Amino acid sequence: MRDALRKFMGSPPRILVAGFLAIIFIGAGLLMLPFAHVAEHQPKFLDALFTATSATCVTGLVVVDTGTYWTTAGQVIILLLIQIGGLGFMTMSTLFAIVLKRRISLRERLVLQEALNQTSIEGIVRLVRKVVVYALAIETAGSLLFAIRFAYDMPVGEAIFKGVFHGVSFFNNAGFDIMGNYRSLVDYVGDPLVNIVTMLLIILGGLGFVVLADLVEMRKLRRRLSLHSKVVLSMSGILIVAGAVVIFIFEYTNQATMAHLGFGEKLLASFTQSVSPRTAGVNTVDLAGLRQATQFFIVILMFIGASPGSTGGGIKTTTFTALIGAVVAMIRGKDDVVLFRYRLAQERVYKALTVTLFAFVLVTIATMILATTEDHPFLMILFEVTSAFGTVGLTMGLTTQLTIAGKIIIIVMMFIGRLGPLTLTYALGPKQERKLYREAEGKIIIG
Template identity: 80%
Template sequence: MRKVKSLSDDGVVDVVRKWFSSLIASPPRLLVLGFAMIILLGAGLLMLPFSHTQDSAPRFIDALFTATSATCVTGLVVVDTGTYWTTAGQLIILTMIQVGGLGFMTMATLFAIILKRRISLKERLVLQESLNQTSIEGIIRLVRKVVVYALTIELVGAILFTARFLFDMPVGEAMYKGAFHAVSFFNNAGFDIMGDYRSLVDYVGDPLVNIVTMLLIILGGLGFVVLSDLVDFRNMKRKLSLHSKVVLSMSGILIVTGAALILIFEYTNGKTFAPLGFGEKLLAAFMQSVSPRTAGVNSVDIAGLRQATQFIIIILMFIGASPGSTGGGIKTTTFTALVGAVVAMVRGKEDVVLFKMRLAQERVYKALTVTLFAFGLVIVATMILSTTEDHQFLMILFEVTSAFGTVGLSMGLTGDLTVAGKIIIILMMFMGRLGPLTLTYALGRKQGRALYRHAEGKIIIG
C-alpha cells in the first residue's frame, strides 16, 4: 500500500521551513533574530559553572539581563562584573560586547572574507541595515574599514591603559584590564572589572585614564562612516561629507555644552565635585558629559549628582551617539534635523538647510518619527516601572533612558529591580540597540506604494 503523508512528516517540515523563510525574509527581521540568538546563547554560557564564582548558577533572568546588556553594549548590571563572573565569564561578556558593538553581520562578513566566500545580495542588504547605510554600494569595503579601525583603536587604547595600570597592579592583571576596558569603552558598553561597581571613580583626577577613555568613547560613538571620512580627509583624498560635518559639529556642541552645565551645577556639590581641584573638576565634567553619549562610564557617584545634572544626563542619553556607530539613542543627526526644522519654521523658511545644503523632507519626517517612537517607548516603560518599582520617578526615568540609549549609567536602581522591572529594562536595551524603526519594519507588514493621494486639508497648529 502507498504510504499517505501525515501532518507530522514532510508537511510539518515544509510548514516550518516556510515559516522560518518568512521570518528572515527581510534584513530588519534577520537583525532582530540574530541579536536575540546571540543574547540567548550568551545567557546560556553565563549560567555554566565555569562562568561564575558562586556555588550555584545565577538565575536565568540575571544571566539574560547581563547577556542583553553586553550584546546591546549597554553596561547596566545586576551583579558586579569584576567579582561575580570568572575570567571565562568576563571573556564571554567581552565577546558579546565586541560582536554587539560591531554588529554580528559585520563579524560574519569578516569570517566570510577570510574564507574567501562570496557575499550574497541578501547579506549585503542585511549589512546595509546593520550599518545604517543608504545603499549597498561599497558596503564590503566599509566592513573591512570597520574591522581595521575598531581593532586598531582598541589595541592603542589597551596599550595606553596597560601602561597606566602597571603602576597599580601586576603586569598580567594590568594587560588584562587594559584590554577589557579598551574594548568595552570603544564599543560604548560601559562594563568595567574594577570591582564593587566603582567604574573609574578611583581615577577621577587621572589625566591619562580620563583622556584615553573619552577618546575611545568619542571615536566609537562617531560612527565608522565618519571615521572613514576623517582618514580620507587627512590623506587629502576627499572633502568631509554633510553627514560627517553634522555628526562632528553636533557631537562637539553637545560635549562642550554638557560639560559646562555639569561643571556649573556640580562645582559646589560636596558629594561629587567640591572635594576636587579645578583640573580634576574639568576632567570629571567632560567625562560625565561624554559618557552619557551611550558609554556608561562614570568617575563620580551618579546618585550623588544634583537633580538638574541628572536631568541633563537624561537628555544627553536620549540623544545618544551617531548613526553607524557602537552607540544608541535617537542619534545626533536625528536631533540636528529636528533643530534645523524648528529653526527653519521660526525663520519662515520652507527648507531645512545644513552647511548650505538642503535636507530632503523625507529625512525630516524620519527624524520626527524616530524621536516620537523613542519618546513613546521611554514614557511607556517609565510608567510601567513606576508601578512595579518602589523608587523615585527621576531614578526610574534615568534607568529607562539609560537602557534605551544603551548607556549603562545608573542611579542605583538596577540591582533593586524586580523580575518584571528587569524584563522591561531588557526589552528597552534590545529595542534601543536595534532602533525603533528597525523593530517596526521587522514586525510590520511591508506596504506597497499608494496609488492615490487624498485631498489636502488644514488644521490649526499651535
C-alpha cells in the same frame, strides 16, 4: 513551515532581530555554565539573560557586579558579546566570509546596509573592512595605554587583561567595567591618562565608522568632509562642550561629587561625565550624589545618544540636528531645512521626527510601568529607562534593586535601543504596499 519561516525571515530587519536574539540567548546559556561564575554564586537565568542582553546591546547596566560575580572565563564571554554587539553580528560574519574568500550575497549586503544604517549597498563590503580595521586599531591602542597605567596599581597580567577589557568595552560604548564593587572609574577621577583615553575611546566609537573613514580619507585624498560627517562632528562637539560646562557649573560646590576636587580634576570629571552619556556608561563621580538638575540634564544627553553607524544608541546626533534645523526653518519662515548650505530632503526630516516620537513614547511607557512596579523616586526610574534605551549603562543604583518585572522591561528597552525602534517596527510589522493614489489635502490648525 520551512517556507513560511523563510518568508518571514526574508527582510533585513527581521534577520537582524533574529540574529541579535540568538546571540543574546547563546550568551546567557554560556554565562549559566559553572566555569563562567564564581563558585559561591549561581546566577538565575533572568540575571544571566540581563547581563547577556546588556553586553550584546553594548549597554553596561548590570544586576550583578561584573568584576567579582563572574570568573575570568565569564568576563571573556561578556567581552566577546560586547565586541559582537558593538560591531554587529553581520559585520563579524562578513569578516569571516572575507577571510574564507566566500562571495557576499545580495541578501547579506542588504542586511549589512540595514545594520550599518547606510542608504545603499554600494561599497558596503569595503566599509566592513574599514570598520574592522579601525575598530581593532583603536581598541589595541586604548588597551595598551590602559594596561600601562594599570600596571602601576596591580600585577602585570591583571593589568593587561583589565586594559584589554576596558579598551574594548569603552570603544564599543558598552560601559562594562571589572574594577569590582560597581566602582567604575571612580578611583581614577583625577587621573589625566585614564580619563583622556576613556573619552577618546568613547568619542571615536560614538562618531560612527562612516565618519572615521571620511576623516582618514580626507587626509589621504585631500577631499572635503561629507555633510553627514560635518553634522556629526559639529553636533558632537557642541554636546560635549555644553554638557561639560553645565555639569561643571551645577556640581562645582556639590559636596557629594566634585567639591573636594581641585579645579583641574573638576574640569576632567565634567568632561568625562559629559562624554559618557553619549551611550558609554562610564562614571568617575557618584551619579546618585549629583544634583537633580544635573541628573535630568544627563537624561537629555542619554536620549540624544551617539551618531548613526556607531557602537552607540539614542535617537542619534543627526536626528537631533535635523529636528533643530526644522524648528529654525519654521521660525524663520523657510520651506527647507538647510545644514552647511545643503538642503535636507523632506523624507529625512519626517524620519527624524518619527524616530524621536517613537523613542519618546517608548521611554514614557516604560517609565510609567516601572513607576508602578518599582518603589523608587521618579527621576531615578526615568534615568534608568533612558539609560537602557540609549544603551548607555549609567545608573543611579536602581539596576541591582529591580524586581523581576523591572528587569524584563529594562531588557526589552536595551534590545529596542540597540536595534532602533524603526528597525524593530519594520521587522514585526506587515509589509507595506505602495499606494497608487494620494488622499485629498485637508487642513488643520497647528499651535
